[in-house]
Amino acid sequence: MLTAADPPSGEAMAHANGIDICYQSMGDPGAPTILLIMGLGMQLISWPDAFCAGLVDSGFRVIRFDNRDAGHSTRIAWGQRPRLLLAIARGVVGLRVRSPYRLSDMADDALGLLDVLRVERAHLVGVSMGGMIAQCVAARHAQRLLSLTSIMSASGNWRVACGRPAVLWQLMRRPERPDDPASQLDHLMHLFAVIGSPAFQTDREELRRELARSISRAHYPTGLYQQLLAIIASGDRRRELAKIRAPTLVIHGADDPLVPVAAGRDTAQHIPGARLQIIEGMGHDLPRAVQELLLKAIVRHCRDASRISAIP
Template identity: 55%
Template sequence: MPSLISNGISIAYETAGDPKAMPVLLVMGLGMQLTAWPADFVDGLVDLDYYVIRFDNRDSGLSTKFKQAGTPSLPLVFLKSRLHLPVRSAYRLDDMADDALGVLNTLGVAKAHVAGLSMGGMIAQILTARHPERILSLTSLMSSSGRRGLPGPTRQARAALMARPPHGADPERMLGHLANMLRVVGSPAYPTPEKQLRAAVAAALLRNSCPAGMVRQLVAIIASSDRCALLRSIERPTLVIHGAADPLVPVAAGIDTARLVPGARLEVIEGMGHDLPGQLIERLLALIDTHTRGKMAPDIFPRLFEKQ
């Protein structure tokens, strides 16, 4: 796996497709590696004539880990956040956006479409707002504006996210822990077969496992300010995609994001949770391709869903 130096740290990356094709930068979410983008999704973008760039965020995958920062206490971090007290973090989302920009710089990509998932959507929002001259369009998937007061995860999703990873080096227990987390936040109408889910987790664990890095990323999200003002400043065509059944980042967060970005288009998918189920890959590819090619008219008022 190739790596590059971005923002002073090592970032692992992978590209697919013709470098002369239209570039699209994919930014993954909390604790996930570049390999979490489904192969069918990446291959589909290549077939649609895109040059696909993926990378491991700092503190995940094969990129630099901030081990010297230790593992923060999440209960203490959440308490400080509720009390509106400053939260210390090893880095912030702004730093992660600078990492993403550095990937484009090192690869010699002058302009690119950017699509980010969950935390990756937050990073993509910052990148688009602060460097509009480098971004052609933004697709924010299952992400949020970070506004205080938005609904949080369901009780079950929060419990899965907060559950302590098993101690020791038993790979089977860690596999079960992570598979349960993905199962809980997944799409109820489009479930991933258990065998496929566990195989994906096993492959991810074989590549890298850094639970402490995931905690540091979560603290970076909490420590970063809301992006409401930043979202209002975005000038690039924006598509917001969100699952109506998302238990981790409820759909209200996607609606709020779309309302804040001028002219943003909102697409709410019934039965979709906080994942990219295989049954929806073709639909997602069609939405993104239509958006990036400028064929999707922006909504003056983002289209909302009716069913819960």
């Protein structure tokens, strides 16, 4: 296992579940906590600063962190080259897929971070793979959750979760010049153009700045492929979702080309009492207008769940 260099200013390291996790805590430590869990290959800074500030201004403590194999958290040395196409083929037909870890291990990372920070119960908000990780925590550790919000995520049911082939190909392909930051940036800009929200305008220059910031902070494509293996190897989790008892909000874009909206409906269907919110014109990204919609929905959901938990 390898851990990246010391975290940037304003961030900290915690040792949990046998690895080092880079995190950032914002807001009043005594306020209800929202743990933000990011998606495939993304870093804690992929949660937009303005979005996090909006949650803090709404009265919450916000914790965002780098998953294992991303950012400045521990990088898992597996010693094998991920064979993604073979893994996908085996996963689709229900065969065992080898991986360095699974979503359950990443869920234990998130829970371990809460332990280190002495947070007994939290609202969990996860996007894409982060939603899957949050679902695992909710299913296995019900007593630690105030609420669950699963965004543009899935249950592991391949029948509804497969994105458009061209999008999946773009996700798995490498930049033209893998070691060149400019080529890496062009590759990511093209990917976000493919998965973006058709009804919500993206500020291309702002997106370019944020992606360049991520590349400069900690670019680690191997981690993305190993995280993808973890998703595939974790298989169909619908039976596990049926164990979730936390108040749950499932949010999905009607025009998501990577994780189809059917996956959001499927997720909500298998979590008892879950509420489904479909956003027309939303894809698989977080442009400013989508952030505003998510902020309102999450704040309302977390406040409602907090009131329910306070009832004797």
